[in-house]
Amino acid sequence: MTAIHPQTLLERPFGTLAELIAGWAAVAPNQPALIQDARQLDFAELDRQMDAVAAALQREGVEPGEAIALCGLNSIDYAVVFLGALRAGIAVAPLAPSASAQSLHGMLEDAQARLLFVDAVGRDRLAEAPAVEQARHVALDALGDWLGDERRPRPVEVDPQSAFNIIYSSGTTGTPKGIVQSHAMRWAHIRRSAAYEYGCDARALISTPLYSNTTLVAFLPALALGGTVVLQQKFDAGHYLELAARHRITHSMLVPVQYQRIMAHPAFEAFDLSAFRYKFCTSAPFHAELKADVLRRWPGGLVEFYGMTEGGGTCILEAHLFPDKLHTVGRPADGHDIRLIDEAGRELPPGSIGEVVGHSPAMMQGYLNKPDKTAEAEWFDEAGKRFIRTGDVGRFDADGFLTLLDRRKDMIISGGFNLYPSDLEGILREHPAVADVTVVGIPSRTWGESPVAFVVAREDGRESAEQLLGWFNARVGKTQRLARLEWRSELPRSAIGKVLKRELRDEFLAREGELP
Numbered sequence: 404m405t406a407i408h409p410q411t412l413l414e415r416p417f418g419t420l421a422e423l424i425a426g427w428a429a430v431a432p433n434q435p436a437l438i439q440d441a442r443q444l445d446f447a448e449l450d451r452q453m454d455a456v457a458a459a460l461q462r463e464g465v466e467p468g469e470a471i472a473l474c475g476l477n478s479i480d481y482a483v484v485f486l487g488a489l490r491a492g493i494a495v496a497p498l499a500p501s502a503s504a505q506s507l508h509g510m511l512e513d514a515q516a517r518l519l520f521v522d523a524v525g526r527d528r529l530a531e532a533p534a535v536e537q538a539r540h541v542a543l544d545a546l547g548d549w550l551g552d553e554r555r556p557r558p559v560e561v562d563p564q565s566a567f568n569i570i571y572s573s574g575t576t577g578t579p580k581g582i583v584q585s586h587a588m589r590w591a592h593i594r595r596s597a598a599y600e601y602g603c604d605a606r607a608l609i610s611t612p613l614y615s616n617t618t619l620v621a622f623l624p625a626l627a628l629g630g631t632v633v634l635q636q637k638f639d640a641g642h643y644l645e646l647a648a649r650h651r652i653t654h655s656m657l658v659p660v661q662y663q664r665i666m667a668h669p670a671f672e673a674f675d676l677s678a679f680r681y682k683f684c685t686s687a688p689f690h691a692e693l694k695a696d697v698l699r700r701w702p703g704g705l706v707e708f709y710g711m712t713e714g715g716g717t718c719i720l721e722a723h724l725f726p727d728k729l730h731t732v733g734r735p736a737d738g739h740d741i742r743l744i745d746e747a748g749r750e751l752p753p754g755s756i757g758e759v760v761g762h763s764p765a766m767m768q769g770y771l772n773k774p775d776k777t778a779e780a781e782w783f784d785e786a787g788k789r790f791i792r793t794g795d796v797g798r799f800d801a802d803g804f805l806t807l808l809d810r811r812k813d814m815i816i817s818g819g820f821n822l823y824p825s826d827l828e829g830i831l832r833e834h835p836a837v838a839d840v841t842v843v844g845i846p847s848r849t850w851g852e853s854p855v856a857f858v859v860a861r862e863d864g865r866e867s868a869e870q871l872l873g874w875f876n877a878r879v880g881k882t883q884r885l886a887r888l889e890w891r892s893e894l895p896r897s898a899i900g901k902v903l904k905r906e907l908r909d910e911f912l913a914r915e916g917e918l919p
Contacts, residue, residue: 417586423593428446437632454490468493474507474525476524481520491556497615498614504534516538518539518540592624604630606654610657617658621683640667653703690829690832691729715760716759716763738764739761741759744757758792760790814844827856840858843857854884855918859891868890886918
C-alpha cells in the first residue's frame with residue numbers, strides 16, 4: 404500500500420482506516436500503536452502485521468465483501484486480525500464469547516464467515532455445543548503459524564458502501580441481528596472524532612470488549628488519528644486505575660456500571676488521572692448523580708453519546724459544559740435529525756412524549772439477511788426521508804435537550820396506565836440503602852402487568868425488603884406501587900453493562916409464576 408500522509412487523507416471525502424495506519428507507519432513508524440501488558444506494537448510493525456493478515460486471507464480465497472469472524476477477549480492479535488481484514492476489503496463480524504454456543508453458531512451461519520479466529524475462551528464456549536459450520540477455525544494464540552510466508556497483499560479498492568463490520572445485537576430481546584456498517588459510516592465517525600483532541604499524543608484505554616460498537620467508537624479514532632491504544636483484556640476497576648495512571652491515559656470509553664465501580668473504588672483518590680482530556684460514556688442509562696460525581700472528582704471532560712449501533716441519530720451531552728443538564732442525554736449532533744413519533748407513526752410536536760427516531764450520515768445499511776426486521780426498524784417522514792426507530796421513549800426540553808423516559812418495550816401497562824420503569828427506579832435510588840436497581844413488568848392476572856423491583860444494597864444498607872417496599876409505596880400514587888421488591892447481590896448485565904431485564908423476568912416467572 405502506497406502511504407499517503409494522514410492529514411492529507413483526512414481532508415478527503417472518503418478514505419480508509421487501513422490507509423491511515425499505513426500513513427502513520429510512514430511518518431511516525433516508532434509511535435506505539437497497541438499496548439497490552441508487556442507487549443507493544445509500533446505503527447510500523449502494526450502495518451506489517453496487517454499486510455501479513457491481508458495476504459493470508461487472500462491466500463485462503465476470502466474475497467473483498469465477504470466476512471470473517473472473531474470470537475475472543477481483547478488482545479493485540481485480535482486487533483491485528485480485525486485491522487488486517489479491513490485492509491483486504493473483508494468485513495469483520497466480531498462475536499461475543501459470552502453468547503451461548505448455539506447463538507454463536509447461528510451468528511456464524513448468518514454472517515457466512517469463511518474463517519473464525521478464536522482464542523481459548525472462544526474455543527471453550529463453542530465446544531459446549533459443537534456444530535457443523537462453514538467457518539474454519541484459526542487459533543489467535545498461534546496466529547504466526549497460520550500467517551505463512553506471504554507478507555504483501557494484493558492492493559484492494561474499497562467501496563465506501565461496502566461492509567466494514569457486522570455487529571450483532573446483544574440478543575437480550577430475541578435472536579441477535581447482524582447490523583451492517585459501511586466504510587463510509589466509519590470514515591465519517593473517524594473524521595468528526597478530531598473534535599475530541601485525539602492525535603499522536605493521545606492514549607486511549609480500552610476496557611470494553613472489541614466486539615462491541617461501544618468500544619469501536621473509541622478504538623478506531625485513537626488509532627486512525629495516530630494515537631496509542633492500551634488494551635485491558637478484562638475490566639477490573641483497580642487495574643483500570645493502575646493502567647490509566649501508568650500510561651497517562653487521555654481518553655477512555657466506559658459504560659455506566661464501570662464508572663460506578665471506578666468511582667466507588669476505595670483507592671480512587673490515590674491515582675493520578677490528571678492526563679485525561681475526555682471520558683466518554685454510552686450504551687446504558689447514565690444517572691445524573693453518577694455524572695456529577697465523575698465531574699467533581701475525575702479530571703477532564705465528560706461526554707455522553709446517545710444512539711444505537713444501527714445508527715440513525717446521535718445526541719451528545721458535554722456534561723462538563725452543561726452541568727445543569729445531567730438528567731438529559733444532550734442535544735442532536737450536527738447533521739443529525741432527531742424526532743419523536745406516536746404509536747401510530749405520526750410525528751409529534753415539541754413538548755410531546757414519543758418514540759425517538761433519528762436520521763444521520765451514519766446509518767446502518769440494514770440487518771444482514773433480515774429485510775423484514777430492517778423494515779420494522781425504519782420510519783419515513785412525509786418527504787420520504789429515512790429514519791431509524793430507537794424503541795426509546797423521550798421528550799425534548801425548551802433548550803433542545805433530550806430526556807429519555809424509558810425503552811418502549813420496557814414500559815409497563817398496569818391496569819391501563821403506562822408506567823415508566825425509569826421513573827420508579829429514580830425514586831428508589833433516592834433511598835440511602837439502594838446502590839443499584841431495576842424495575843421489570845411481570846404478568847399479572849388482575850392488572851395485565853405489575854412492577855417488580857430488583858435492588859442491590861449499599862454495603863451499609865440495613866433495610867428489609869418489606870421496609871423498602873413500604874417506603875417506596877408510601878411515596879407514589881396507587882397506580883405506581885410496586886407489587887414486589889427483592890434484594891439482589893448484583894443485577895445481571897451484558898458485557899457492556901446493559902441490565903438483562905428479560906433474564907430477571909424469566910427467572911421470576913419460573914420461580915413464582917404470574918402475579919395475582
